[in-house]
Amino acid sequence: MTVIITAFERSPDGGRGLARDTRVRWALEEVGQPYEVRLVSFRAMKQPAHLALHPFGQIPTYEEGDLALFETGAIVLHIAERHAGLLPDDADARARAITWMFAALNTVEPPILELATATLLESDKPWSKERLPLVEDRVRDRLKQLSARLGNADWLDGGFSVGDLMMVSVLLRLRSSGILDEYPNLAALVARGEARPAYKRAFAAQLAVYTASERQAD
């Protein structure tokens, strides 16, 4: 069955791979599932046709025959459950891998999103400069705990899993802040993720979309 995902017609991250379609592309590449991409403009994302697919007017979405999903976490878990390669066979190990996926999305990412909000949406506010260190320290609190747990291991729990895919994707958003480099084992975790052939293909694919949009805008 053909898999169709949506992505930004022109990603606001300038092709750095931080838009959430990269996470889905990466998962699809890891399991070897071909996919098609439908690009949507910012305007189209808020129109009824796209809102019917994604009630919050975002990307990515996932269509496979009659099934339509939104939410990156749900899409990536769906891919991991239906194909080999992203979840261990052992039931307990599988539950732990899924735990790391939730930890990435619901414990590590929220303070990182707050930091993005503070730097992108509130940088012109009078409190911006004084408040930023507070927000950065909330990110550090989480990273310190994550770093302590990871220790010298290559991945979060045994072999590479969907939990690592999601954690690396979340941590990638921190690179430009410099905070990631304060935790060398986490920076190394991210580097191991980026070195995977599947990630490289996913990154190249999203960059190609951005590069094409740039050429069109010229």
Add this chain to the structure above:
Amino acid sequence: MTVIITAFERSPDGGRGLARDTRVRWALEEVGQPYEVRLVSFRAMKQPAHLALHPFGQIPTYEEGDLALFETGAIVLHIAERHAGLLPDDADARARAITWMFAALNTVEPPILELATATLLESDKPWSKERLPLVEDRVRDRLKQLSARLGNADWLDGGFSVGDLMMVSVLLRLRSSGILDEYPNLAALVARGEARPAYKRAFAAQLAVYTASERQAD
């Protein structure tokens, strides 16, 4: 196999059911799985024994024989997958229910957490009063979209599922802000959740812990 979860020895929410163990208690009550609770103090949560169970030093955790999980979303999904009652039988409907669980945790909850941070941790800051409306409006953006999708339906996608359980649990945190009541169909969704016998048992159980801790403190 005995299920053991952890909860606050003395919940900072004063027994209002907003601590995350309530979500796990609710799921266990919905599927009829008995459970035991181990209470942990704020101090114990940051000690090595608890950090071995939960790397971020929080509650709840979940133990079942050799399996140890953390992250409320992962725990609730695990319960829903292993027992009947929280996920539809149809594979597509099941994936959509899980989608709503992720939407609750990763799209709706983050701005609600930001609002909690703004009111609890930054209320003494010079920017607090001026910044609060911005944060509240980010919550409204999400709720408006969620309200539009829910429409007149009882639940988010067909019958009650783990997606509704998680969304109601997330929205409950907004009640004291007054924002929930701006969206009558969302307030009604929350009321339907709270009216479920399983929720009532979960709420009563967490309140009993808080009440006992109060007596002890007297």
